[in-house]
Amino acid sequence: MKFNYWEFKNTVLFAFIFIYACQAQNEIVPKPELLTGAQQTELYLDKLKSKNIAVVANQTSVIRNDKGEYVHLIDSLLALDIAIKKVFAPEHGFRGKADAGEKVENAIDAQTGLPIISLYGKHKKPTAADLSGIELVIFDIQDVGVRFYTYISTLHYVMEACAEQNIPVIVLDRPNPNRHYVDGPVLEMQHQSFVGMHPVPVVYGLTIGEYAKMINGEKWLKDALICQLEIIPLKNYNDKDVYELPIKPSPNLPNSKSINLYPSLCFFEGTTVNVGRGTDFQFQVFGSPFLDQDNYDFQYIPKPNEGSKYPKHENKTCFGRDLRTHNTLNSIHINWLIEAYRNTEDKALFFNSFFTKLAGTLHLEQGIKAGKSEDKIKESWQPDLEKYLSMREKYLLY
Secondary structure, three states, rough: OOOHHHHHHHHHHHHHHHHHHHHHHHOOOOOOOOOOOOOOOHHHHHHHOOOOOEEEEOOOOOEEEOOOOEHHHHHHHHHHHEEEEEEEEEEOOOOOOOOOOOOOOOOOOOOOOEEEEEEOOOOOOOOOOOOOOOOOEEEOOOOOOOEEEEHHHHHHHHHHHHHHHOOOEEEOOEEEEOOOOOOOOOOHHHHHHEEEEEOOOEEEOHHHHHHHHHHHHOOOOOHHHOOOOOOOOOOOOOOOOOOOOOOOOOOOOHHHHHHHHHHHHHHHHEEOEEOOOOOOOOOOOEEEOOOOOEEEEEEOOOOOOOOOOOOOOOOOOEEEEEOOOOOOOOOOHHHHHHHHHEEOOOOHOOOOOHHHHHHOOOOHHHHOOOOOOHHHHHHHOOOHHHHHHHHHHHHOOO
């Protein structure tokens, strides 16, 4: 076959032009901006007009204005003449500054004059009186996708109270920074509490909007009630993307590293080990005065600060691990927990009664005490995880 130089040259030239054009297009066409449900006001504003509205919100309930500045959703809606009558606040309060577990009182918001009703402490569920005169409830809170993070428990009680009063709920969806995996023991219902209300794993892989759908779909509300529910979905959301939260979701989750480590380190809250509360690197370290100094060369001293007025082991030197440069986790890591138990001299004092509530099962503590490996313990989670993953499929929006 005769070689055609000009045909070859033109083919190669065309290929180079095509590759260059594709590269140029990739450079010119920006990635679509992720829009939260709250940001897309055009999808829900008309539904709010001429109605008395209550909003479940905290410091994360923000949208960006034309200048790129974050404005609280409530301030934005009030400026648009939406009749907001009440604000319901979850754990940590409306401004998100209260300690974990700290009682938050009802108050009046100084900026708007709106009554703020706390949904924490003994008053976790809105009463009929709280909802009197309310025609629609908006739920807009940034979650982190972990079972013992109590915002999904607040969601449950809000949906239940609204179902009882025949009041619709609109959930403005937000990304889940821990949606890239599902892991952990599935809650056994005999261990149900406010830090674990539903038979889901520790990391459940759903946005808060998808979770609301699951609460309804699995009929987890009292008496199998169904809430009138609408989700304003995310736009341009890909759960493979890393999502940096613009505002910390609670006082002791200050950055993405703490949010990623939280599902693994929060188990220590049910032990004698401190997880960085009383420092500026909460949920990025762990330590205790009772850990063997020969095996733990990192040390710190917890001091009272915002979000932790009385930190565990206050003013005592804690020996442990610094995880601030640790690789991003794509599964729950319990080797740190196993290791800390083995390196604590008085093992009888290591676990407290809160641990089982966090784990949602007795088997995790029992397995650690029995000397089982991480792989062996996690292997026992798999049958329930597989059932959960099958159930979860029904509620995925993205």
